[in-house]
Amino acid sequence: DTGVSQDPRHKITKRGQNVTFRCDPISEHNRLYWYRQTLGQGPEFLTYFQNEAQLEKSRLLSDRFSAERPKGSFSTLEIQRTEQGDSAMYLCASSLSGIAEAFFGQGTRLTVV
């Protein structure tokens, strides 16, 4: 088991472009979470899935953000019409329902120029 994997590790994009990130959770984990972390702050919850169902979305997740987990395995997070304020580290985590411990990936660092 290689842990939670995120791709790409770094992304630089121009303002107004769309970007998509991918997360591959630990294989037997049925829960998958997305968090956003800005410099000097702790991560903030964005959304989570149980299997393929998106069960909760934060108010931080504006209409420009969409997340999917189509087959209950990997997940994608898309940001449309990126803004400079979207620059952050996007972290993915997974866990097994009934087991409390969450495991995080290495994150995707997004820079919007």
Add this chain to the structure above:
Amino acid sequence: KQEVTQIPAALSVPEGENLVLNCSFTDSAIYNLQWFRQDPGKGLTSLLLIQSSQREQTSGRLNASLDKSSGRSTLYIAASQPGDSATYLCAVDGIQGAQKLVFGQGTRLTINP
């Protein structure tokens, strides 16, 4: 709304010292508390998980305690080493089974050789 605070924001100590990091939360109705380590530009590594029925957990030189009634947790690091230098984050979840984590802003720890 749950709020998590970590004090101090930064700490610098000489190698070999024992130290304590503090975490407080405003809503005592938490289910679990988890401590993480984050190296610069990296993802989060889970250190210790304290479940609701537990009061402390130990792993090697690390010991974490939890007092739900007072809304506090401490992370004790014994015989600190330069390799312990990192940001330490605590996080709580508040709804049984949901595991959505609320994070503190972290304590940036520097161990000087």
